Amino acid sequence: MHVQMTQIYDLLDPAKVVIAYEPVWAIGTGLTATPEDAQATHKGIRDLIAKHASASVADAIRIQYGGSANAANAPDLSAQPDIDGFLVGGASLKPEFAEIVKAIAEAKAAQPA
Numbered sequence: 287m288h289v290q291m292t293q294i295y296d297l298l299d300p301a302k303v304v305i306a307y308e309p310v311w312a313i314g315t316g317l318t319a320t321p322e323d324a325q326a327t328h329k330g331i332r333d334l335i336a337k338h339a340s341a342s343v344a345d346a347i348r349i350q351y352g353g354s355a356n357a358a359n360a361p362d363l364s365a366q367p368d369i370d371g372f373l374v375g376g377a378s379l380k381p382e383f384a385e386i387v388k389a390i391a392e393a394k395a396a397q398p399a
């Protein structure tokens with residue numbers, strides 16, 4: 287990941303940039319990373335940003351999960367401290383999209399800032 291991110295550390299303005307982690311095997315397949323695996327990867331990205339940009343940038347930047355997010359898996363993914371939102375594909379075309387938005391909104395409201 288560090289190799290991929292080397293060229294962007296200096297560009298990470300949290301007011302303008304959102305990072306998305308999407309396991310390629312999960313995009314449009316119905317397969318989703320487990321909450322634990324997604325959290326570990328998001329934390330790894332945030333730790334790299336803290337080390338190579340700054341702690342304040344790492345704290346403030348949004349890191350979203352993409353890859354078959356849906357109403358069923360959104361609550362558990364949303365509960366992970368380093369998952370700040372979703373990049374929703376197929377489920378954005380279905381009524382369940384509202385449930386995904388509700389899940390992430392409620393989870394983040396319940397977590398410390």
Ligand SMILES: O=C[C@H](O)COP(=O)(O)O
Pocket residue numbers: 308312313314315316352353354355373374375376377
């Ligand atoms: O833009 C959406 C992402 O590529 C994920 O799509 P998906 O939710 O259909 O897997």
